[in-house]
Amino acid sequence: ETGVTQSPTHLIKTRGQQVTLRCSSQSGHNTVSWYQQALGQGPQFIFQYYREEENGRGNFPPRFSGLQFPNYSSELNVNALELDDSALYLCASSLAGGQTMKFRYGYTFGSGTRLTVV
Amino acid sequence: GNSVTQMEGPVTLSEEAFLTINCTYTATGYPSLFWYVQYPGEGLQLLLKATKADDKGSNKGFEATYRKETTSFHLEKGSVQVSDSAVYFCALSGLTSGSRLTFGEGTQLTVNP
Numbered sequence: 001e002t003g004v005t006q007s008p009t010h011l012i013k014t015r016g017q018q019v020t021l022r023c024s025s026q027s028g029h030n031t032v033s034w035y036q037q038a039l040g041q042g043p044q045f046i047f048q049y050y051r052e053e054e055n056g057r058g059n060f061p062p063r064f065s066g067l068q069f070p071n072y073s074s075e076l077n078v079n080a081l082e083l084d085d086s087a088l089y090l091c092a093s094s095l096a097g098g099q100t101m102k103f104r105y106g107y108t109f110g111s112g113t114r115l116t117v118v
Numbered sequence: 119g120n121s122v123t124q125m126e127g128p129v130t131l132s133e134e135a136f137l138t139i140n141c142t143y144t145a146t147g148y149p150s151l152f153w154y155v156q157y158p159g160e161g162l163q164l165l166l167k168a169t170k171a172d173d174k175g176s177n178k179g180f181e182a183t184y185r186k187e188t189t190s191f192h193l194e195k196g197s198v199q200v201s202d203s204a205v206y207f208c209a210l211s212g213l214t215s216g217s218r219l220t221f222g223e224g225t226q227l228t229v230n231p
Contacts, residue, residue, distance in 0.1 A: 033218065042122075042207055042221030043162070056136075056218055090161055094217065106218065109154075109162040 004110035006091050010115045014118045019115065023091030025072040026108045032074040033107065034066060035090040036098075043090055049074055081117045088112040120145045120212045124222035131229050137195040138195075139225045141208035144189065149210040151175075151184055151191040152219070165193075165206070174188045198229045 005024045013019050027033050032052045035043035045058035049068035063079040072093070078085055092107035125140040136187065150169045154162040166175030171186035176192045190209060208222040 006161075030148075031217065035219075040224075042209075042223050043219070045218040045220070048218060058218065092162075092219075107164070111161040 004091055004093050004108050005108035006089075006113050008113060009111070010114045010116075012118060013081050015081055015083060015117055017081050018077065019081060021076040021078075021089050021091075021115070023074045023076070023093075023110060025074065025091075027094035029093035029095050030110070031094050032072065033092045033094075034074070034076045034094065037088040037090055037112070039087070046076070048102055070114055072074075078115075083117050086115060086117045088114050096099045120210060120220040121145045122208050122210055122220055122222035124206075124208050124225050127224070128226035128228060131154045131198055131227070133200055133229055133231050135229075137177065137193070137198045137202075137227070139193040139206055139208075139227070141191045141193065141222060142156055142189050143191065143208075145212040145220075147212065148186070149212040152180070152196050152211070153180070153182055153191070153193050154207045154209060154221075156207065156224070158204075162207065198227070200231050202218045203227055203229045 004026050007022045031089050033048040034046040036046055037043040047057040048055050052068045065077045067075045090109050090112045092109045094107045121144045123142050152164040152167045156162050166177040168184035169173040171184055174183045180195045182191050191205045205224045205226050207224045209219045211219050
């Protein structure tokens with residue numbers, strides 16, 4: 001089975017620009033989440049998509065937005081980039097089920113996109 | 119809200135030493151608990167998990183037991199190898215938070231030959 005793939009692997013942007021990061025979910029997974037990992041810190045939850053709709057959001061401003069496509073791939077868009085947006089952005093997919101959406105299984109993470117804002 | 123606290127790092131050990139990385143959590147109900155490992159330049163890999171109290175997760179010689187009474191999920195390995203050098207993250211997925219993972223700050227482990 002294929003894992004989670006993310007593109008690009010590295011990216012350098014200028015403050016104020018916009019960026020789009022892409023993620024292909026693991027085969028058979030229907031849920032994708034995005035995390036921001038600043039240097040030396042644990043990942044922070046940005047948002048999750050299930051069946052093409054946002055299904056939970058962390059403490060991130062609206063300039064962080066996303067999409068999930070019918071094939072369960074996903075995009076993370078960040079507008080008006082700030083220096084503090086420099087981080088590793090991780091995509092993770094899983095298989096959701098049940099009314100509570102509680103996951104008893106671990107996510108499969110991609111290798112991430114390293115974004116540097118200058 | 120949910121939170122995870124890991125022991126402060128970094129941790130440096132000699133090969134074949136015993137490893138313990140402490141992890142405690144705060145959450146309502148009965149969260150699922152995870153340990154993830156991150157090798158340099160890579161994403162996160164699931165190391166082990168436990169979904170209910172007293173469950174023991176194990177993988178590649180690593181073990182962790184879900185202790186509800188102490189809200190802990192400490193990671194242990196009896197004999198570490200140089201190849202275990204990585205950053206280890208404790209995480210939880212709580213009932214009220216749906217499926218989102220809440221991570222600790224991570225613990226850098228370096229194993230010297």
